[in-house]
Amino acid sequence: MHVIIDICVVPIGVGVSVSPHVAACQKVIGEAGLEHRLHAYGTNVEGPWDEVMAVVKRCHEVVHDMGAPRITTTMKISTRTDRVQHLDEKVASVTARTPERD
Numbered sequence: 001m002h003v004i005i006d007i008c009v010v011p012i013g014v015g016v017s018v019s020p021h022v023a024a025c026q027k028v029i030g031e032a033g034l035e036h037r038l039h040a041y042g043t044n045v046e047g048p049w050d051e052v053m054a055v056v057k058r059c060h061e062v063v064h065d066m067g068a069p070r071i072t073t074t075m076k077i078s079t080r081t082d083r084v085q086h087l088d089e090k091v092a093s094v095t096a097r098t099p100e101r102d
Contacts, residue, residue, distance in 0.1 A: 001048070001049045001079055002046070002047070002048060002049070002079065002080075002084045002085075003046065003047070003048070003049045003052050003077060003078065003079050004044060004045070004046040004077075004078045004079075004085070004086075004087060004090070005044070005045050005046075005052055005056075005075050005076065005077050005078070006042050006043070006044050006075065006076040007042055007043055007045060007056060007059075007073060007074070007075045008041055008042035008043075008073065008074045008075075009021070009022070009025050009059050009060070009063060009071060009073045010071065010072050010073070010074075011063050011066070011068030011070070011071050012068065012069070012070040012071065012072060013068060013069045013070055014066075014067060014068050020066070021063045021066055021068065022038075024059075024062050024063060024066060025043070025059040025062065025063065026038060026043065028055055028058045028059050028062055029043065029045055029055050029059075032047075032051060032054070032055045032058075034046065034047040034051060034052060034055060035047065035086065035087060037087055042074075044087050046086060046087050049079075056073070056075070059073075060073070
């Protein structure tokens with residue numbers, strides 16, 4: 001099953017800046033070869049269900065290995081049975097219906 005997720009991994013107990021931990025997760029996702037897009041409050045990831053969920057688990061392992069005693073993660077998950085949809089298609093669908101800005 002193909003899945004698109006929006007994930008936000010937040011280490012707790014590591015201080016104010018979490019960018020090193022986010023960067024470590026981005027590396028994990030990139031090494032897995034999954035399509036992904038970083039945004040201001042998380043990352044969109046797409047691919048086969050088991051591969052995407054394995055990356056979520058690996059992100060937790062890596063962030064814990066970096067010294068985070070606790071992690072809170074939020075995820076939104078999207079699947080479809082009628083067709084496979086990709087990140088760029090979802091964005092293009094909305095962009096096509098959005099008035100241009102000056």
